[in-house]
Amino acid sequence: MSEEKLHEMISELQERLRQGKIGRREFLRYASLLGLSLGAAEALASCAPQPTPEPTPTVGAAPQEPTATPAPGEPTPPPAVVEAKAGHMLRFNPAVCTGCLMCAVACAEKWATEYFPEETKDVVNLEFSRIRPMRSQYIDVVNVCTYCTLIAWAEGSDKAPCQQVCPEDAIIVVPEGEGKEGFTGMGYMAIDRDKCQGIDLCGRCLEVCEDQFGSGISFDPIEGKSQICTMCGGLPACVDACPEPTALQFVPLMTNGRYFANPPEAYFELMYAKIFGKRRDL
Amino acid sequence: MAEFKGVTGKIARVDLSSGTVSVVETPEEIYKKFLGGSALGVYYLFKEGVVEPSVHPFSPENMIQFMIGPMNGISPNARSVIVTKSGYNFICISTSGGRAAMELKFAGWDGIQVVGKAEKPVYLAVIDDNIEIRDASKIWGMDTQQAEVEMRKSVLSPLEYRESILRDADLTPEWAALRPVKRQGIGAKRLASSWVIGPGGENMVWYANVITEGARAHGRYGSGAIAGSKNLKGIVIRGTKGHRLADKAKVLELVREIQASESKDSFWRSYGTAGIGASSANIEDSFPIRNWQWNAWADPANVKALEGPFMDTASFVKQTACPGCALHCMYLAEVTSEDELMDGTITDMPDWEAMGMVGGNLGYLELPGAMPDDSFTGDHWDLVEFQAKCQHTAFLHDYYGMDYIEGGSLLGLLMELRQRDLITVGDLDGIDLQWGDIHAVDAIMKKIAHREGIGDVLANGTWETAKYFAEKKGKPEIMNYPVTTHRYSQPAHDTRGFDKDALEYVTVARPTAHTGGGGAGFKQADYAAAIAGQNAKSAVDSLVYCNFAAGHWAGKTAELVKAATGWTDFAEEDLGKVGARQYALCRLFDIHTQQLTDPKTEWDMLVPHRWFNDPLPTGPAKGQVAYDGDPSKLFDEALPAYWKARGWTEDKGIPTAETLEELGIADIAEAIAAQHR
Numbered sequence: 001m002s003e004e005k006l007h008e009m010i011s012e013l014q015e016r017l018r019q020g021k022i023g024r025r026e027f028l029r030y031a032s033l034l035g036l037s038l039g040a041a042e043a044l045a046s047c048a049p050q051p052t053p054e055p056t057p058t059v060g061a062a063p064q065e066p067t068a069t070p071a072p073g074e075p076t077p078p079p080a081v082v083e084a085k086a087g088h089m090l091r092f093n094p095a096v097c098t099g100c101l102m103c104a105v106a107c108a109e110k111w112a113t114e115y116f117p118e119e120t121k122d123v124v125n126l127e128f129s130r131i132r133p134m135r136s137q138y139i140d141v142v143n144v145c146t147y148c149t150l151i152a153w154a155e156g157s158d159k160a161p162c163q164q165v166c167p168e169d170a171i172i173v174v175p176e177g178e179g180k181e182g183f184t185g186m187g188y189m190a191i192d193r194d195k196c197q198g199i200d201l202c203g204r205c206l207e208v209c210e211d212q213f214g215s216g217i218s219f220d221p222i223e224g225k226s227q228i229c230t231m232c233g234g235l236p237a238c239v240d241a242c243p244e245p246t247a248l249q250f251v252p253l254m255t256n257g258r259y260f261a262n263p264p265e266a267y268f269e270l271m272y273a274k275i276f277g278k279r280r281d282l
Numbered sequence: 283m284a285e286f287k288g289v290t291g292k293i294a295r296v297d298l299s300s301g302t303v304s305v306v307e308t309p310e311e312i313y314k315k316f317l318g319g320s321a322l323g324v325y326y327l328f329k330e331g332v333v334e335p336s337v338h339p340f341s342p343e344n345m346i347q348f349m350i351g352p353m354n355g356i357s358p359n360a361r362s363v364i365v366t367k368s369g370y371n372f373i374c375i376s377t378s379g380g381r382a383a384m385e386l387k388f389a390g391w392d393g394i395q396v397v398g399k400a401e402k403p404v405y406l407a408v409i410d411d412n413i414e415i416r417d418a419s420k421i422w423g424m425d426t427q428q429a430e431v432e433m434r435k436s437v438l439s440p441l442e443y444r445e446s447i448l449r450d451a452d453l454t455p456e457w458a459a460l461r462p463v464k465r466q467g468i469g470a471k472r473l474a475s476s477w478v479i480g481p482g483g484e485n486m487v488w489y490a491n492v493i494t495e496g497a498r499a500h501g502r503y504g505s506g507a508i509a510g511s512k513n514l515k516g517i518v519i520r521g522t523k524g525h526r527l528a529d530k531a532k533v534l535e536l537v538r539e540i541q542a543s544e545s546k547d548s549f550w551r552s553y554g555t556a557g558i559g560a561s562s563a564n565i566e567d568s569f570p571i572r573n574w575q576w577n578a579w580a581d582p583a584n585v586k587a588l589e590g591p592f593m594d595t596a597s598f599v600k601q602t603a604c605p606g607c608a609l610h611c612m613y614l615a616e617v618t619s620e621d622e623l624m625d626g627t628i629t630d631m632p633d634w635e636a637m638g639m640v641g642g643n644l645g646y647l648e649l650p651g652a653m654p655d656d657s658f659t660g661d662h663w664d665l666v667e668f669q670a671k672c673q674h675t676a677f678l679h680d681y682y683g684m685d686y687i688e689g690g691s692l693l694g695l696l697m698e699l700r701q702r703d704l705i706t707v708g709d710l711d712g713i714d715l716q717w718g719d720i721h722a723v724d725a726i727m728k729k730i731a732h733r734e735g736i737g738d739v740l741a742n743g744t745w746e747t748a749k750y751f752a753e754k755k756g757k758p759e760i761m762n763y764p765v766t767t768h769r770y771s772q773p774a775h776d777t778r779g780f781d782k783d784a785l786e787y788v789t790v791a792r793p794t795a796h797t798g799g800g801g802a803g804f805k806q807a808d809y810a811a812a813i814a815g816q817n818a819k820s821a822v823d824s825l826v827y828c829n830f831a832a833g834h835w836a837g838k839t840a841e842l843v844k845a846a847t848g849w850t851d852f853a854e855e856d857l858g859k860v861g862a863r864q865y866a867l868c869r870l871f872d873i874h875t876q877q878l879t880d881p882k883t884e885w886d887m888l889v890p891h892r893w894f895n896d897p898l899p900t901g902p903a904k905g906q907v908a909y910d911g912d913p914s915k916l917f918d919e920a921l922p923a924y925w926k927a928r929g930w931t932e933d934k935g936i937p938t939a940e941t942l943e944e945l946g947i948a949d950i951a952e953a954i955a956a957q958h959r
């Protein structure tokens with residue numbers, strides 16, 4: 001990208017931030033997507049005075065220190081617990097992952113027991129898993145939602161693509177500070193199962209994901225409703241189950257997840273090329 | 283149908299002649315007797331009459347069974363097993379790791395039995411209950427790796443497949459203007475697993491095998507040739523039903539304990555079977571070198587080429603595991619070599635059998651002109667070239683879908699026959715097969731896989747090849763050189779050094795298997811212990827899980843079976859009985875299908891001449907031969923004692939009527955046994 005174009009885009013972002021159209025966090029994410037260092041982005045954000053400080057999210061379980069009103073132009077300090085998890089993502093390393101599927105078993109069990117305790121009391125079924133390690137000729141690729149969002153100035157929305165196309169508003173973004181009891185209070189996506197029409201009638205969420213991003217959504221084998229990784233609200237069961245150090249991690253990655261998204265076949269082929277230095281159809 | 287747990291109670295029977303699929307329901311008491319996998323497969327060979335000599339291995343009447351057991355699915359280390367009548371006309375029980383076994387359980391099956399013969403090449407597509415016989419003309423002729431990729435892409439479950447319904451209007455206008463919907467619908471996931479044969483199986487090379495995931499093989503006894511004889515290219519499976527368990531919480535608890543124990547197993551977690559080559563085989567004087575003329579290098583420096591850490595530095599790129607396994611014994615490699623033929627070859631490891639049989643055995647580990655007795659005078663790059671040759675030869679076997687134990691032994695035989703001037707370069711269609719020559723190996727393997735020229739003879743394996751040349755050349759001494767027991771090649775463990783007792787190879791139910799169990803018992807002539815080991819291993823192949831993990835399963839296996847199946851009265855001793863049944867049936871199978879009248883001379887005594895007659899020239903066992911060079915100690919003393927301990931007749935090794943009765947298999951076996959006693 002030319003420097004001029006970059007400058008133009010940054011100015012546009014600053015303008016949106018000034019108008020309150022995007023939040024400070026989003027500004028930082030977009031700016032870093034455009035290649036700016038975090039320090040530079042912070043400096044630029046400070047040049048765009050915020051209309052009002054973002055409200056501090058409240059976290060169910062964790063008590064917080066009351067936060068002082070921040071001086072204009074300074075970042076809003078988020079509550080400690082949220083700070084630990086917000087912007088965290090699942091990251092996997094295909095060079096270390098052995099494809100053992102233990103992550104998938106942990107995830108499947110967690111959600112099967114949550115939604116279908118009766119039906120699954122005597123069955124273990126990987127179809128309930130939101131994370132599916134896939135294998136093609138020597139390459140193991142862990143398939144899971146990467147938390148993509150659309151880019152507002154280009155695509156007219158800053159929602160997740162799946163959320164944007166869902167005709168029933170069944171894909172919900174639980175904001176930071178809210179959500180299930182026992183979760184850490186980080187923001188996450190979830191499916192409103194009452195609203196979801198399922199793969200038989202709809203499935204637009206997965207279709208758009210596969211059309212342009214990855215293949216991060218699956219459907220449960222009982223009702224055929226959409227399943228998406230909730231990052232276990234900050235305490236990922238899959239990461240706990242993984243036996244290979246560094247194969248699957250939960251790490252702070254303050255960026256748009258589409259940075260990591262690839263459809264399975266592309267991922268296989270790219271990884272094959274990376275590991276073995278050759279192109280082949282997979 | 284009864285509600286089954288652990289197993290599904292359903293086996294698919296596919297008749298390729300009529301193009302029909304039916305469901306075989308097995309009663310629960312049969313599962314309790316045979317569990318699944320190998321033992322259940324052998325049971326069906328009897329029940330369906332495949333044991334009869336009239337059923338030729340390559341005839342449509344033969345049945346090839348892809349079997350799994352109660353542990354497949356959620357348990358770690360699960361494997362599949364193929365049970366059929368081998369092209370060598372003996373029992374074929376051959377296991378492999380990989381995901382397909384798990385997937386088959388998830389699809390709701392305990393096995394797939396294939397009979398008949400398709401008119402044109404086909405493959406089976408299994409999506410849960412639905413089994414389709416599909417045209418394979420586009421993938422027939424493909425190597426194992428590419429055929430698998432094509433097959434896997436073609437199978438998607440209704441959970442991940444749908445035509446397009448998304449329209450640009452579902453997007454924001456800006457987004458739709460930038461990137462309109464491609465209307466490809468849903469179908470990007472790749473969750474199916476498969477078993478496949480290569481050109482070797484298609485051309486019915488007797489030792490062709492069935493491959494999965496590029497480099498995992500149901501390695502031995504030629505199951506690929508049987509699939510090929512039926513025009514069956516492969517099976518691809520996608521299952522969405524999960525694994526039904528009687529006590530899910532207990533199973534998961536045991537599974538986690540096994541996995542936690544495996545996570546601390548630094549032996550397997552560090553380069554898998556590469557721990558064997560240097561650290562035991564060369565030291566036990568059991569490393570196959572030049573068709574077993576040597577079992578150890580005088581200079582241990584040669585072995586460095588095949589040590590785990592060395593290979594890891596030179597060529598390993600990544601470790602990979604079977605479902606639920608934390609041992610990840612398999613390492614993928616990209617070959618480094620100065621030689622264009624090999625450089626950049628993408629393969630796995632070599633694992634130990636490959637290091638032995640298509641490594642040392644082919645003279646790959648000496649510098650040009652050097653002998654195994656010489657000091658090693660090269661450097662690390664020479665070692666890298668040794669390794670490359672071994673990897674490339676293993677790769678060729680996987681690529682064509684052929685057993686590299688039998689294949690390596692065959693190539694070693696031919697090289698030795700050339701060394702001794704017993705055959706000429708003309709006998710091998712002008713290919714000058716000399717020790718260490720990877721290019722000659724490459725050329726001859728192409729001929730074998732396609733049965734071209736002399737390849738048509740070699741494709742029938744080591745022993746038949748020796749017989750052919752012995753007759754053709756009028757040189758009976760050629761029969762001194764095939765290192766085969768029961769006409770099938772010995773794996774990379776010898777009986778003259780400190781590795782194996784010869785009786786283990788003579789008695790193991792899967793001919794000349796190196797993983798039959800009971801090794802320590804045989805070495806101490808404690809036949810009760812040896813038999814217990816063999817029986818336990820047969821149960822492992824029936825459940826079906828991986829022997830490498832057996833230590834981590836120890837003491838938990840029966841508990842797992844119980845928790846998975848809900849058979850509350852199941853106990854550890856029952857596992858042994860499953861093995862005893864399998865052994866009795868396999869023995870009868872081999873005798874009956876070959877119509878042996880004197881099994882001892884016609885079958886048991888078909889062992890390598892080398893065992894008794896060629897003392898080891900180097901290493902700690904220098905000068906040693908098996909059984910002090912006295913075959914009668916093995917066949918007239920040890921073998922009858924072993925048969926007796928099994929409850930078999932002492933002259934022919936036929937299970938007695940009482941033994942069959944006690945094992946509860948008289949109904950299927952006594953009529954046959956009575957013909958041979």
Ligand code: SF4
Nearest residue numbers: 107229231232236238
């Ligand atoms: S974070 Fe939780 S929901 Fe997401 S893949 Fe892992 S176990 Fe499943």
Ligand code: SF4
Nearest residue numbers: 097098100101103242
């Ligand atoms: S548990 Fe870890 S090593 Fe196993 S498949 Fe998942 S990410 Fe890979």
